[in-house]
Amino acid sequence: MKFNIATIPGDGIGPEVIEETILVLNKIGEIYGHEFSFQEVLAGGIAIDKTGKPLPEETVEVCKNSDAVLLGAVGGPKWDTLPGDQRPEKALLGLRGALGLYANLRPAVLYTALKEASPLRSDIVEQGIDICVVRELTGGIYFGERGRKKEGKMGEEAYDTEAYSVGEVERIARTAFEIAMKRDKRVTSVDKANILESSRLWRSVVVEVAKDYPEVALDHMYVDNAAMQLIRYPQQFDVIVTSNMFGDILSDEASMLTGSIGMLPSASLAEGNLGMYEPIHGSAPDIAGENKANPIATILSAAMMLRYSLQLDKEAQVIEEAVIKVLEKNYRTGDIMSKGMTLVGTQEMGKLIVGEL
Amino acid sequence: MKFNIATIPGDGIGPEVIEETILVLNKIGEIYGHEFSFQEVLAGGIAIDKTGKPLPEETVEVCKNSDAVLLGAVGGPKWDTLPGDQRPEKALLGLRGALGLYANLRPAVLYTALKEASPLRSDIVEQGIDICVVRELTGGIYFGERGRKKEGKMGEEAYDTEAYSVGEVERIARTAFEIAMKRDKRVTSVDKANILESSRLWRSVVVEVAKDYPEVALDHMYVDNAAMQLIRYPQQFDVIVTSNMFGDILSDEASMLTGSIGMLPSASLAEGNLGMYEPIHGSAPDIAGENKANPIATILSAAMMLRYSLQLDKEAQVIEEAVIKVLEKNYRTGDIMSKGMTLVGTQEMGKLIVGEL
Ligand SMILES: CC(C)[C@H](C(=O)O)[C@@H](O)C(=O)O
Ligand SMILES: CC(C)[C@H](C(=O)O)[C@@H](O)C(=O)O
Numbered sequence: 001m002k003f004n005i006a007t008i009p010g011d012g013i014g015p016e017v018i019e020e021t022i023l024v025l026n027k028i029g030e031i032y033g034h035e036f037s038f039q040e041v042l043a044g045g046i047a048i049d050k051t052g053k054p055l056p057e058e059t060v061e062v063c064k065n066s067d068a069v070l071l072g073a074v075g076g077p078k079w080d081t082l083p084g085d086q087r088p089e090k091a092l093l094g095l096r097g098a099l100g101l102y103a104n105l106r107p108a109v110l111y112t113a114l115k116e117a118s119p120l121r122s123d124i125v126e127q128g129i130d131i132c133v134v135r136e137l138t139g140g141i142y143f144g145e146r147g148r149k150k151e152g153k154m155g156e157e158a159y160d161t162e163a164y165s166v167g168e169v170e171r172i173a174r175t176a177f178e179i180a181m182k183r184d185k186r187v188t189s190v191d192k193a194n195i196l197e198s199s200r201l202w203r204s205v206v207v208e209v210a211k212d213y214p215e216v217a218l219d220h221m222y223v224d225n226a227a228m229q230l231i232r233y234p235q236q237f238d239v240i241v242t243s244n245m246f247g248d249i250l251s252d253e254a255s256m257l258t259g260s261i262g263m264l265p266s267a268s269l270a271e272g273n274l275g276m277y278e279p280i281h282g283s284a285p286d287i288a289g290e291n292k293a294n295p296i297a298t299i300l301s302a303a304m305m306l307r308y309s310l311q312l313d314k315e316a317q318v319i320e321e322a323v324i325k326v327l328e329k330n331y332r333t334g335d336i337m338s339k340g341m342t343l344v345g346t347q348e349m350g351k352l353i354v355g356e357l
Numbered sequence: 358m359k360f361n362i363a364t365i366p367g368d369g370i371g372p373e374v375i376e377e378t379i380l381v382l383n384k385i386g387e388i389y390g391h392e393f394s395f396q397e398v399l400a401g402g403i404a405i406d407k408t409g410k411p412l413p414e415e416t417v418e419v420c421k422n423s424d425a426v427l428l429g430a431v432g433g434p435k436w437d438t439l440p441g442d443q444r445p446e447k448a449l450l451g452l453r454g455a456l457g458l459y460a461n462l463r464p465a466v467l468y469t470a471l472k473e474a475s476p477l478r479s480d481i482v483e484q485g486i487d488i489c490v491v492r493e494l495t496g497g498i499y500f501g502e503r504g505r506k507k508e509g510k511m512g513e514e515a516y517d518t519e520a521y522s523v524g525e526v527e528r529i530a531r532t533a534f535e536i537a538m539k540r541d542k543r544v545t546s547v548d549k550a551n552i553l554e555s556s557r558l559w560r561s562v563v564v565e566v567a568k569d570y571p572e573v574a575l576d577h578m579y580v581d582n583a584a585m586q587l588i589r590y591p592q593q594f595d596v597i598v599t600s601n602m603f604g605d606i607l608s609d610e611a612s613m614l615t616g617s618i619g620m621l622p623s624a625s626l627a628e629g630n631l632g633m634y635e636p637i638h639g640s641a642p643d644i645a646g647e648n649k650a651n652p653i654a655t656i657l658s659a660a661m662m663l664r665y666s667l668q669l670d671k672e673a674q675v676i677e678e679a680v681i682k683v684l685e686k687n688y689r690t691g692d693i694m695s696k697g698m699t700l701v702g703t704q705e706m707g708k709l710i711v712g713e714l
Binding site: 120156249 | 441446475476513515518519520523552555557558
């Protein structure tokens with residue numbers, strides 16, 4: 001099969017980690033008889049520098065006409081003083097909106113080989129962590145109406161609107177239940193239904209969708225309690241489904257519990273098969289170009305791409321297993337280095353993973 | 358001096374922990390020559406049972422005419438099936454609104470004697486945790502306009518409004534800076550200014566207020582990052598100031614990091630001296646009436662009351678020191694029990710603390 005992949009290396013360490021990921025994908029193509037055709041496009045700071053805009057139209061066009069999008073990282077201090085709508089992050093929001101990427105999957109997995117990196121007490125992470133946060137990504141307060149009013153409650157007022165409609169909740173809930181069916185069949189829907197009207201709608205729709213998945217156990221949790229329970233007893237969660245804003249917070253919190261942000265991939269899915277895949281870490285400008293970045297999160301993002309956009313489940317698994325093998329052979333990049341391990345650079349890590357495919 | 362304190366024992370373990378706290382306050386009165394006059398009023402489930410309403414008008418009146426309000430806990434499964442606006446939690450929201458309790462102080466302190474209870478790795482909590490979250494409590498999405506629209510983006514839509522005006526941010530920022538002046542002189546303002554208009558207003562007002570506190574170091578952090586940083590390195594925070602919604606989440610997260618929710622007090626302050634003081638734990642109906650509840654969080658809430666509403670700083674400190682002494686003598690209620698310690702009940706714990714005053 002032939003697949004068209006749009007790549008957005010972006011800023012900082014983005015280009016380096018994408019490079020290793022392409023090598024991994026090419027090797028997978030070679031072994032399993034697929035052809036990946038990569039088309040590199042601009043977004044983020046580099047796009048600002050070259051075109052004046054964080055997200056050129058051409059980028060959106062190419063992404064729309066691809067089977068999937070692979071992104072490195074965008075942003076950096078160089079562009080932090082620009083006004084809000086010209087900042088590199090606008091590229092992410094723009095892509096989410098333009099491509100209709102309504103479902104953000106954020107697995108938080110603690111690898112046995114990296115258990116010690118978790119900030120949690122060893123008895124709490126004894127049984128590992130394996131949570132998938134399913135964050136709604138094109139609705140809620142991120143995309144609601146906002147503005148200013150001269151005469152507010154106490155002087156000038158600024159407002160933002162958290163809004164959810166039935167269809168939006170329905171599709172994200174369905175995504176969460178489908179994913180739970182392939183995992184431990186437990187969904188926790190997180191909301192603030194004791195306060196928010198949008199949460200009450202959210203909860204009632206999730207309850208309806210759940211009826212189509214009788215095998216999945218559903219429970220509901222308030223967001224403040226979820227922020228506590230994640231730390232207290234992370235194993236109580238399998239799939240967490242929640243709004244854009246709560247998902248932003250809880251997915252990052254869950255990631256931190258694993259202690260290795262450099263390991264964690266993400267997928268942002270549209271209806272149909274299109275998806276955008278990227279590591280959750282940032283552009284790390286301080287180590288950019290030094291062959292120090294950990295390419296694993298991006299390589300695991302490519303595995304998610306194979307699974308969710310290209311329907312290459314087996315190939316995805318082969319990549320994930322290769323990563324585990326390399327970790328078990330004690331190779332580590334700087335960010336996950338610990339005593340007695342072998343320190344390797346970005347390129348060496350890429351090669352080691354290719355070698356295990 | 359004579360002080361009028363409204364007490365709201367509420368539900369579950371509420372009455373038991375309030376009882377011990379009154380004994381502590383009476384002893385303080387005896388030693389330092391103050392008179393505390395307590396007037397008990399109804400709120401929460403017990404108010405629903407007796408009056409049909411979670412927050413009777415009489416309760417609001419009595420609280421308004423008191424020097425301070427001391428609350429045990431409200432809520433429980435018995436009332437969980439009631440419609441939203443008749444639920445026990447409405448009493449809390451109602452009191453916050455009616456009394457104008459705009460500033461919620463949520464100290465998250467890890468006591469040396471209870472270090473092991475923290476879910477964090479011991480090397481992370483080596484230097485302890487001592488954070489004060491200052492949460493805005495009468496604005497934002499909790500009190501904004503909400504409703505439904507038949508024709509939303511994808512079917513029926515529900516919406517809530519996050520709104521902040523200059524004066525609201527100004528006063529909560531000022532509270533945070535004042536508190537920081539008495540602590541380590543560091544304020545972290547948490548927002549989502551890369552997305553929300555209300556956060557951009559928030560940030561600009563905080564920056565203005567900061568000019569009046571040149572000794573205080575101010576920094577800004579996005580809420581998703583704050584949720585991670587709290588876990589990774591809690592000592593980087595002194596005072597966190599944030600919106601109602603973000604404060605709800607982050608204050609609970611910070612509390613959980615200490616591992617002993619039964620120890621943590623809170624204060625909710627109005628302009629002037631009025632304040633409401635309550636433990637952060639819930640009503641724990643499973644152990645209600647069994648002399649098992651930990652009264653320390655409520656006793657420490659009373660200490661905050663002495664400090665913030667009654668200007669009795671020294672007396673507040675005496676209570677806090679008494680609590681530490683009892684812990685150092687290895688007395689523990691069930692929730693903070695560990696090997697080698699002496700298990701005591703609610704009443705014994707109260708007596709022990711009275712004994713150390
Ligand atoms: C960059 C920012 C707009 C973004 C968000 O809040 O969605 C980021 O935090 C993320 O989670 O992808
Ligand atoms: C009971 C609920 C309305 C309340 C809130 O969200 O404010 C609680 O979670 C709290 O933090 O005091």
